[in-house]
Amino acid sequence: MRIGIFGTGGMADALGTHWARAGHELMVSGRSDPGTLAAQLGAAVGSWPETAAFADVLLLAIPAAAVGEVLAEAGPLAGKVLVDCTNHPDLSGTPVASRIATEAHVVKAFNLAHVDIWRMTPPAWDGRPLSVPLCGDDPAALEAVRTLVRDAGGKPVHGGGLDRAALLEATAAFVIGLWFAGEDAQAILAPTGTPAPGAPAR
Template identity: 55%
Template sequence: MRIGIFGAGGMAEALGGQWSGAGHEVMVAARDRAKAEKISTRVGTWAETARASDAILLAISAPSVTEVVAAAGNLAGRILIDCTNAVGPGAVLTIPDQAERIAAAAPGAHVVKAFNLCHVDVWRMTPPMFDGRPLAVPLCGPPEAVEVVSSLVRDIGCTPLNAGGLDRARLMEATMAFTVGLWFGGHDAQACFPPLPA
């Protein structure tokens, strides 16, 4: 698959490296071209990268997403994977409904919320697995786009979970803020949930 990445930070490097290793074509656009070139030999502007990609990972700071999406031009038909988190001090959401804001800023694009629940170091693991169980990655978005992103989740050794439409992304964003608050407080957020058989 032709994957574009907007941004050249940790998430871009971690997921871009995983997907390159799985045989995907990865192209990067970022404000810092030198950093982008460390992730991929294929580097372009926002618009060039968008035109050359079937799916685009939005791995930029949450407040700048809509500005970058606008600079990328027509994104109709593209899958936009939103891994951004808008969290401020005290693990409080500073931009509610981020994924839906992105969808409104990119008419005709198919936005999928994914990869936002774990720290970047988890996405560097090959594969992300804990106690012999692959990490589950919930996805919120239109069914056809979720199916495509599910294949990218499997390519890094994780298990995709179809968590519903984009309207449910706000719940995933709130879950992220809540669990980050627990982790920062020194608590194991995963211990809040019993296993499925129970």
Template identity: 75%
Template sequence: MRIGIFGTGDMAEALGRHWARAGHELMVSGRSSPGPLASRLGAATGTWQETASFADVLLLAVPAGAIGEVLAEAGPLGGKVLVDCSNDPALTGAPVASRIATEGLVVKGFNLAHVDVWRMKRPVFDGRPLSVPLCGDPSAVDVVSRLVRDVGARPVFAGDLSRAALLEATAAFAIGLWFAGEDAQAILAPAG
């Protein structure tokens, strides 16, 4: 699969490493120089528009506030799958990407775990692979599910894009607990 990565930060690198190991072709663009990250991933670099044209799937790994500018510069998306891993601190309802992208198929995912989880070779806890909720059009979620499996996690269809706001609210809740020193995994533990 051809994956375009919009962003050069930690999430872009952590997920990009998994996808490069899985044999996907990658192209990186960013607000800062994409060259160093592309070199570490064995990827090509391009402008926003070149990366969008290249990719089957685009990872939006830029701050929520920058998504509008990035997508405007990327140009027409022609039904491409857009993976939005950001969390909008304003929690204004639908994810930022879905409020802006009119031609792409937005999938909300990869936003509940800290970047250190994505840096793990396989995110497995107590023998269980990490489950990754995905919200979006079912055909787009099927595509992103493959990318979830490529990082060693388990995809979970969590509903259409209208439910993505719940994922962002869950992230805000859980991350707040973690920063307060609480064990969020114990709070959100499965039934035994």
């Protein structure tokens, strides 16, 4: 798969490393020394428009505030799969990437786990791979991103249509707040099959 990476930060590095190991062809663009990350990944370097033209799938791994400007510079994205892993502080509506890149097939993914989790090989605990919810409307785009989740060592989970992507961003905001408060965010969800309070054990 030809993957374009918009951004040179932690998520671009962590996910790009997994995908390079899986044999995907990568191109990196960014304002902050894209050549260094590209060299680490064995990737090419391109401008925003060059990377957009090169890629079948684009990873949007830039600060949320820069999404509008970068996508405008990238040019037309018709038919492209745009993977949005950003978390925007404005949780009042549809995530910003899907509002701007209306001609792309946007899939919300990879926004719930800290970058250090994605640096694990694989990202798993006690044999359980990290589950990655995906929100999107295009079946082919969702299938492409499922492949990339598996190639990064995760387990893709259907999260509904793109109209539910804002829920993923809100979930990220909530659990990140718990982590910063020193709480075990993973412990807020009971394991599957846990009996309800008062119910007899099976």
